[in-house]
Amino acid sequence: MTAQPSSDLYLERWGSGPDLVIIHGWGMHGGLLKDFADQLSRDFSITLLDLPGHGFSPQGSWQKEDLIEALLRVAPPRAHWLGWSLGGVLGTLVAGAAPERLLSLTLMASSPFFIEAADWPGVPRSLLVEMAAQLEEDFQGTMKRFVGLQTLGQTDARDMARRIKEAVAGRPRADTKALEGGLSLLLEQDLRSNLERLSLPVAVILGGLDRLVPIAVADRMRWLRSDIDLCIVPGAAHLPFWTHRDQVAGFLRDFLLRVPA
Numbered sequence: 001m002t003a004q005p006s007s008d009l010y011l012e013r014w015g016s017g018p019d020l021v022i023i024h025g026w027g028m029h030g031g032l033l034k035d036f037a038d039q040l041s042r043d044f045s046i047t048l049l050d051l052p053g054h055g056f057s058p059q060g061s062w063q064k065e066d067l068i069e070a071l072l073r074v075a076p077p078r079a080h081w082l083g084w085s086l087g088g089v090l091g092t093l094v095a096g097a098a099p100e101r102l103l104s105l106t107l108m109a110s111s112p113f114f115i116e117a118a119d120w121p122g123v124p125r126s127l128l129v130e131m132a133a134q135l136e137e138d139f140q141g142t143m144k145r146f147v148g149l150q151t152l153g154q155t156d157a158r159d160m161a162r163r164i165k166e167a168v169a170g171r172p173r174a175d176t177k178a179l180e181g182g183l184s185l186l187l188e189q190d191l192r193s194n195l196e197r198l199s200l201p202v203a204v205i206l207g208g209l210d211r212l213v214p215i216a217v218a219d220r221m222r223w224l225r226s227d228i229d230l231c232i233v234p235g236a237a238h239l240p241f242w243t244h245r246d247q248v249a250g251f252l253r254d255f256l257l258r259v260p261a
Helices: 030-040 064-074 086-097 125-134 139-151 157-168 176-188 192-197 217-224 245-258
Strands: 002-004 011-015 019-023 045-049 079-084 102-108 202-207 229-233
Touching: 011 030, 019 030, 019 086, 030 045, 030 157, 030 245, 045 064, 064 086, 079 086, 086 102, 086 176, 086 192, 102 245, 125 139, 125 176, 139 157, 192 217, 202 217, 202 245, 217 229, 229 245
Parallel strands: 019 045, 019 079, 079 102, 102 202, 202 229
Antiparallel strands: 002 011, 011 045
8 A cells, every 4th residue: 555645635545456536525534435445455446535634635725626636636547436425526526527537436425416405305505504604613513413414323323423533533633624615515516417417437325324415316316317326225324335335345346347447
């Protein structure tokens, strides 16, 4: 495994086979996905990174165009891209800007549109607005609440939330400005038409108990793209790669190995 801290994003590379870029979710870091990525490294060359202002990555711009440029600068020339939660939004943005760089796109516990609307299941806009407002005055409380939302519905939710907080604490905490930038993206980006227009293979992995990306979004995404490879994990909430690692890794491996390199 090779760690590459730099003025760009911090990343780790290891494994062998077709390239696979993995992007973490809001307020987290690549370390949470390390065991999951390690399971895939037998078949794929992994690039696991920390987003700007998260984990070991330096602070950086959260303007959409700057993020796309930063991600492409450290990514292999052509790779599969997997985004968890907010990472799926970023993967979709990269795919729209530089489709020639992607072999495929996988959204895990993610959606092209996170906000609840009359025609789309999601989280209430007021929830994200409230979290953004609370970051400055109660950082720890806001992050604790978010971790709770990720595990809500799991039978061992309290223990899992504790383990996630311990894993997050293994790297420097996310910068407040970076967190605000991530929430702004979740609030502002409606990428449904972007997903519909992509000509590359797309897979979606959803937890049946997820309160942040409701399972009802599966039918809406299939309406956008009938060719989506869909994996629904009935007992999972927002962290299927953590709670159902073998099942999710097996689905992903099967999907990716069908895509021509």
